[in-house]
Amino acid sequence: MQKIYLSDAGPKVSPAVYGFYRWDDLGSNASQTMEKIVNLCLELGINTFDHAEIYGAYQCESLFGDIITKKSFKREDIVLFSKCGLRVPSPQHPEVRLKHYDTSAKHILSSVENSLKKLRTDYIDIFLLDHLDPISNLEESAIAIEKLLKSGKVKHIGVANFTVFQHQLLAAYIRTPIVTHHLELNLLNTGALDNGQIDYIKQRYMRPLVSSPLASGRIATGTDEVASRVRTKLEEIAPKYSADIESVAVAWLIKLGALPLIGTKEEKRIKNIASAFNIQLDHQDWYDLYIASRGEFPEQGY
Numbered sequence: 001m002q003k004i005y006l007s008d009a010g011p012k013v014s015p016a017v018y019g020f021y022r023w024d025d026l027g028s029n030a031s032q033t034m035e036k037i038v039n040l041c042l043e044l045g046i047n048t049f050d051h052a053e054i055y056g057a058y059q060c061e062s063l064f065g066d067i068i069t070k071k072s073f074k075r076e077d078i079v080l081f082s083k084c085g086l087r088v089p090s091p092q093h094p095e096v097r098l099k100h101y102d103t104s105a106k107h108i109l110s111s112v113e114n115s116l117k118k119l120r121t122d123y124i125d126i127f128l129l130d131h132l133d134p135i136s137n138l139e140e141s142a143i144a145i146e147k148l149l150k151s152g153k154v155k156h157i158g159v160a161n162f163t164v165f166q167h168q169l170l171a172a173y174i175r176t177p178i179v180t181h182h183l184e185l186n187l188l189n190t191g192a193l194d195n196g197q198i199d200y201i202k203q204r205y206m207r208p209l210v211s212s213p214l215a216s217g218r219i220a221t222g223t224d225e226v227a228s229r230v231r232t233k234l235e236e237i238a239p240k241y242s243a244d245i246e247s248v249a250v251a252w253l254i255k256l257g258a259l260p261l262i263g264t265k266e267e268k269r270i271k272n273i274a275s276a277f278n279i280q281l282d283h284q285d286w287y288d289l290y291i292a293s294r295g296e297f298p299e300q301g302y
Contacts, residue, residue: 001045001277006259007206010156010179011125013079015259016273017209019050020060022216022263030056033265034063039072040267044274048079050182050209050261051119052130053111058092061118068120075121082119083160083182084111085130101133105144112148128158128182132166142173149176158182158209164200171204178204185210185258187230187249187293188218194298198256210253213260213273219249226293233292241279248289250276255286 003012018041020034027033038049051061061082068075085103089096108129115124127148129141148154157174159167160182171178181201185192185208192198192208201208214220218227219234234245241248250260250273262273291297 001274003047004207006126006156006209007177007179007204009177010206011079013048013259014046015254015277016044016046017048017050017081017259017261018046018270019081019211019261019263020055020064021050021052021211021261022265023056023060026056026059026063030059031063031066034060035067035070037265037267037270038064038067040270041262042073042078044271046262046274047077048081050081050083051115052083052086053115054086054088054090058090061115065118065120079125080119080121081126081128081158082112082115082124083128083130083158084108084115085128085133085160101131102136103129103131103133103141104136105140108141108144109148112153116153123152124154126156126158126179127154128160128180129162129170130160130182132159132162132170138169138173142170145174146176156180164196167197167200167204178206180206180209182209182211182261184212185253185256186213186215186219187234187252187289188215188222188226190290190293193256202257208256208258209261210258211261211263213250213253213262214246214264214269217264217269220246226295229295230289230292233289237285237288240285241281243275243279244272246272247276247279248281251279251281252286252289254279255281 001014004015006013087096087102088099156179158180183192238245238248
């Protein structure tokens with residue numbers, strides 16, 4: 001895969017990103033599974049990996065750090081994302097009593113230090129705030145972010161699951177450009193196209209980083225009305241491109257300029273997503289799928 005710029009102010013990344021957001025159940029062979037998937041991604045040209053402090057019950061970053069120490073690849077040849085904001089209860093963090101958001105300066109600074117230690121690295125390429133805590137002091141949070149950027153521990157800043165207004169609010173407080181927005185978007189959830197998120201991301205000359213590109217497998221196996229309707233249309237279109245329906249579904253996202261964030265552990269699905277970059281989806285085929293998703297042509301008030 002040819003590397004692309006994440007934004008006009010961001011670094012180069014692989015056009016597909018592997019994320020560990022579905023690694024809640026690590027299993028007994030988590031270390032071997034992770035190493036196998038990381039190696040597969042690198043073989044496919046995917047060199048960008050998305051972490052968060054909470055992924056894998058707060059253990060995924062440590063497992064990935066173990067892989068880095070084996071030195072089968074150079075640290076400078078991969079791009080690492082990490083994020084904080086969402087906090088969930090865990091035996092490792094008894095102070096967390098319930099699921100909540102925390103984007104306070106104190107938590108941002110401690111989260112970055114913990115991520116650096118677990119990942120066995122000196123810097124995080126892109127650090128994201130996952131949701132915006134409405135009761136944290138935003139000015140103090142912005143100062144903490146600028147401090148991390150100035151120190152070199154964080155190279156770039158991004159956001160995840162922000163509304164347009166939250167995105168604008170944070171941007172007003174920090175001098176450094178926000179380089180990416182991580183949100184959910186797929187053929188079964190097109191809300192980001194309707195609520196202005198995608199439009200604002202493009203206005204800021206960024207590429208959206210979209211999670212659940214295959215709708216957690218629903219595109220291939222879902223039995224609800226929308227999933228069935230979209231799958232029927234994908235099965236109709238896919239032979240034209242000699243491609244799997246999942247590859248065509250991801251090609252629909254790529255046509256928007258989005259970067260798919262892979263979450264599956266299944267090798268076949270990872271390869272289907274990678275294969276999507278070989279598809280040049282026809283303009284009207286894109287709309288055919290969009291209409292199938294919406295159930296009707298998306299009028300815009302004309």
